[in-house]
Amino acid sequence: MPFSESRPPTGLDAYLAPGPSSFTDFVTANAPHLLPGRVPEGLAPRSGDDLGVPHGTTIVALVFNEGVVIAGDRRATSGNVIAQRDIEKIFITDGYSAVGIAGSAGIAIQMVRLFTVDLEHYEKTEGVPLSLDGKSNKLAGMVAQNLGAAMQGFVVVPLFVGYDTEAEPAKAGRIVTYDATGGRYDEWLGYHSVGSGSVFAKSSLKKIHKTDADLATTVRNAIEALYDAADDDSATGGPDLTRRIYPVVVSITGAEGAVRRSEEEIEAVVRDVVARRTEHPDGG
Amino acid sequence: MTMPFYSSVDQLLRDRSELARKGISRGRSVVVLTYTGGVLFVAENRSKALHKVSEIYDRIGFAAVGRYNEFDNLRTGGIRMADVRGYSYDRRDVSGQMLAKAYAQALGTAFVEQQKPYEVELCVAEVGTTAEGDQLYRITYDGSITDEPQFVVMGGTTEPISTKLKDTYQPGLELAEALAVAVEGLEAAATPGGNATNGATASRVLGVSALEVAVLDRARPRRTFRRITGPVLRDLLPEENRAVDDPPPSAEPVGGDDTAAGSAATES
Numbered sequence: 397m398p399f400s401e402s403r404p405p406t407g408l409d410a411y412l413a414p415g416p417s418s419f420t421d422f423v424t425a426n427a428p429h430l431l432p433g434r435v436p437e438g439l440a441p442r443s444g445d446d447l448g449v450p451h452g453t454t455i456v457a458l459v460f461n462e463g464v465v466i467a468g469d470r471r472a473t474s475g476n477v478i479a480q481r482d483i484e485k486i487f488i489t490d491g492y493s494a495v496g497i498a499g500s501a502g503i504a505i506q507m508v509r510l511f512t513v514d515l516e517h518y519e520k521t522e523g524v525p526l527s528l529d530g531k532s533n534k535l536a537g538m539v540a541q542n543l544g545a546a547m548q549g550f551v552v553v554p555l556f557v558g559y560d561t562e563a564e565p566a567k568a569g570r571i572v573t574y575d576a577t578g579g580r581y582d583e584w585l586g587y588h589s590v591g592s593g594s595v596f597a598k599s600s601l602k603k604i605h606k607t608d609a610d611l612a613t614t615v616r617n618a619i620e621a622l623y624d625a626a627d628d629d630s631a632t633g634g635p636d637l638t639r640r641i642y643p644v645v646v647s648i649t650g651a652e653g654a655v656r657r658s659e660e661e662i663e664a665v666v667r668d669v670v671a672r673r674t675e676h677p678d679g680g
Numbered sequence: 681m682t683m684p685f686y687s688s689v690d691q692l693l694r695d696r697s698e699l700a701r702k703g704i705s706r707g708r709s710v711v712v713l714t715y716t717g718g719v720l721f722v723a724e725n726r727s728k729a730l731h732k733v734s735e736i737y738d739r740i741g742f743a744a745v746g747r748y749n750e751f752d753n754l755r756t757g758g759i760r761m762a763d764v765r766g767y768s769y770d771r772r773d774v775s776g777q778m779l780a781k782a783y784a785q786a787l788g789t790a791f792v793e794q795q796k797p798y799e800v801e802l803c804v805a806e807v808g809t810t811a812e813g814d815q816l817y818r819i820t821y822d823g824s825i826t827d828e829p830q831f832v833v834m835g836g837t838t839e840p841i842s843t844k845l846k847d848t849y850q851p852g853l854e855l856a857e858a859l860a861v862a863v864e865g866l867e868a869a870a871t872p873g874g875n876a877t878n879g880a881t882a883s884r885v886l887g888v889s890a891l892e893v894a895v896l897d898r899a900r901p902r903r904t905f906r907r908i909t910g911p912v913l914r915d916l917l918p919e920e921n922r923a924v925d926d927p928p929p930s931a932e933p934v935g936g937d938d939t940a941a942g943s944a945a946t947e948s
Contacts, residue, residue, distance in 0.1 A: 404764050408782040411757035411764075419763055430768055513767050516903075520735050520759050 404430070419517035420510060420538070432506030432538075433545035433552070444549040450479035452504060454593035454625045454632040455486070455496030457557045457571045459586040459607045460614035463649035464569030466557045467618035468496045469593070469626060470641050471633030481633060486644040488654045490515040493531055493558035494646045498591030500550040507538050507552055528560040532572040532580060540578025551576045555590045559648040568650060593625030593632035600624035600679070615645055615657060619669050620679060635666045642666050693822075696797045700821035703799030704746045709835030710803070711865055712743050713849060714814045715858035718807040718898040722862035724835075724869075725892040727935020733894045735905035737762040739807050740776045741896045745835035746800035746821075748936045754783060754802065771902075776806025780817035780825055788823020797821050801834045807896035807904055811851075837869040844868040859893065860918045866891075887924030888914050 404427040405411060415422055423430050435444075450472035457466045468485040471478060479501075486496045489512045497504035514534060519525045526534065535556055542552050556572040563570075571583040573590065586607035589597040600621040609617065619635075622643050626634035635642050643666070645657040673679065708724040710732055721733040721743050732751075733743045736758050744751035758779055766774045783802055791797040802819045816828045831849055833841045844865045853861065867884050893908045893916075900906065914922050 404768060408757055408761060408786040411760040412753055412786065414753075415760075417756075419760075419767075422760055423764065423767070427764065427768070430764075510767070513763055517759065517763050521756050523729070523731065523734070 417518055417521045418534075419514040420534075423510075431541075432510060433503045433542040433550060435545045435548050435550070439548055441547055442549045444545075448474045449550070450474050450483070450501040451631070452483065452485045452498045452501045452591065454589060454591040454597055454622060454629065455498055455555045456589045456594075456597050456601065456618050456621045456625075457496065457555055457583075457587065458601065458605055458614050458618055459569040459571060460609050460611060461607070462565070462569075462611060462651070463559045463647065464557045464571060465611070465614045465618055465645065465647045466494050466496050466555065467615075467622060467643050467645040469622050469633045469643055470636070471631065472501050473631045478633075481636065481639070482641050484644050486646050486656075487512065488646055488656065490519065490525060490531075491653045492525070492561060492648055493528070493556065494648060494654050495535065496555040496557075496590070497552065498555070498594075499552045500545075503542065503545060503550050504552040504554065507542065508554070511535055511538060527562065528558045528570055531558060532556050532570075535572075536574060536578045536580035538578075539574045539576070543577055546576040553590050555588065557646075557648060559650055559653070561650065565650060569648070589621065589625070591625075591632070593622075593629035596628045597621040597625040604679075611647060611649070615647070615662075616665050616669065618645060619643060619662070619665050623669055623673065624679065635670060637667070637670065693792070696791060697822065700746075700791075700797045700799050704801050704821065704834075705836050707745045707835045709833060709838060709841055709866055709869055710743045710745050711831065711833050711841065711845070711862040712803045712805055712816055713831035713845070713853075713858055713862055714811065714816065714829075714851070715853045715855055716811065717855055717895070718904065719805045719814055719816070719896040720855065720858050720862065721805070721892075721894045722859065722866065723892040724866050724886060724890060725935050726890050727892075730935040731892060733892055735894075735903070736779065736804070737766065737774050738771055738902055739896060739904050740774070740779060741805045741807075741894065741905055743803040743805070743832075743834070744800055746798070750798050751800040751802065754786070754798070754800065757786075758783065758804075776804050776815050776817065780804040780819060783819045784823045784825040786823075787819060787821060791822045803832045803834060805832075805896060807898050809898070833865070840868040841865040855895070856916050859916050863891065863917065863921060885921055885924045887921055888917065889925055 453469055453471055455468040466486055470482050472480040472483040487508045488494045495508050515531060535554060554574055558570050560568045560570055571588050573581045573583055573588055587601040587605050605617045626632040642662045645662055646654055648654045710723040712721050723732040725732050734755055736742045742755055762774045787798050798821050804817045806815045808814050816832050818826045818828055818832045831845055848861045863886055867886055893913055895906055896904045897906055
């Protein structure tokens with residue numbers, strides 16, 4: 397009966413049965429309707445294309461001397477229309493990790509929400525957090541689970557960053573990328589970008605970014621890269637000085653953990669970058 | 681089919697009560713109390729791994745005494761329930777009251793229906809946005825639930841601890857003062873586990889290594905639960921407790937269960 401399967405357990409008994417320490421596995425077994433990206437069976441491929449759901453665009457991630465920085469523009473598009481101009485696509489997922497999302501925004505946000513609860517659930521039940529590789533593999537599993545939806549056009553491409561508290565500080569900042577099948581790739585070169593403007597952002601980072609840079613320089617490089625992406629990709633939003641909408645930037649270091657950089661800090665950097673570009677539109 | 685021996689319901693419940701109460705009374709005690717900044721948990725527990733106090737959700741903490749496997753399973757179930765609820769609705773929709781009622785339901789049902797009742801006593805604490813919003817629920821082995829406004833004492837010899845706390849506790853304590861009140865209370869109890877060779881009246885001083893301390897800190901955003909350990913804990917303790925840091929006798933277990941399951945039943 398479809399009715400009974402679409403209800404989470406009510407009494408405590410169902411929760412007391414011995415089970416996996418993964419929240420996702422528990423939800424899959426007991427309340428599958430809560431999982432992201434469930435598509436009806438028997439649809440023609442890419443039949444979701446004309447639903448006009450919003451897409452997230454450009455995310456950049458940069459390793460620096462104390463950890464890693466991730467930043468994203470604020471635009472979501474639906475075809476040629478700007479669906480939202482202040483969407484947030486960077487999420488702090490636990491004390492030492494964050495995820496940026498590109499692709500089908502609705503499913504991606506649900507996926508990150510589930511991922512965040514899963515990390516916290518593991519930490520609470522086991523008393524210790526997952527290892528960095530454990531977290532990134534978990535996310536790979538979630539992306540793989542979404543393959544059915546991806547074939548209908550709802551592709552989700554997360555970009556995972558984290559600080560590996562067990563590694564030596566110089567190598568603790570990590571970037572992990574994914575493809576639609578759940579393939580998981582470590583980026584050891586120290587920078588990466590996903591989304592429609594990623595080609596331009598990556599070209600920009602390739603020229604300006606160094607992994608031994610300090611935090612301030614790295615935040616600036618991230619903003620420069622997003623500016624370059626917005627310059628050449630119509631789906632990526634540039635800094636909106638009139639509405640005061642600026643990129644979301646999260647830094648992860650051993651000392652502070654994952655911290656969203658304050659609006660004042662980012663505004664100052666953005667205004668400086670825009671002022672310089674006013675003189676030299678191509679940067680440099 | 682063989683008929684079971686008849687025993688009156690009254691007798692059955694009395695036996696179960698006795699079993700549960702004896703099982704719980706062997707353990708070391710836990711004190712949960714409110715202070716100005718939130719809720720403070722203090723347990724006498726030398727283990728660094730087998731906790732008696734833990735986090736359930738953003739503003740909800742859990743403390744337990746009794747059989748480790750039983751309360752650990754209840755703890756995990758509570759975390760699952762809270763996480764499923766917070767995930768399907770919103771994080772704000774998870775309340776301590778909901779969880780405490782679910783625990784009472786589970787314990788009450790097991791008490792009358794299962795072979796053996798839970799040999800545990802639980803405290804579900806929730807920190808509010810103001811001191812008036814703080815809530816402490818005590819749930820006992822038979823599913824009884826009480827809402828205690830100031831402090832909860834659970835475990836072995838609770839009588840001297842409660843008496844002590846009634847004298848020393850007052851609302852509006854700072855963290856260090858509240859910790860001192862709780863530790864003094866725990867010290868008032870005799871050494872549990874029948875290990876009273878020094879005499880029950882010998883005064884004890886509990887140091888950092890003998891205490892498990894955690895708070896639900898009202899001021900923290902989102903996840904308010906925080907363990908207080910090591911040097912931070914030492915600096916918060918009263919003067920005479922700071923110096924004490926005796927490593928436990930190597931052969932004895934330092935945490936987890938104090939007695940075997942059902943050992944109360946086999947005792948004469």
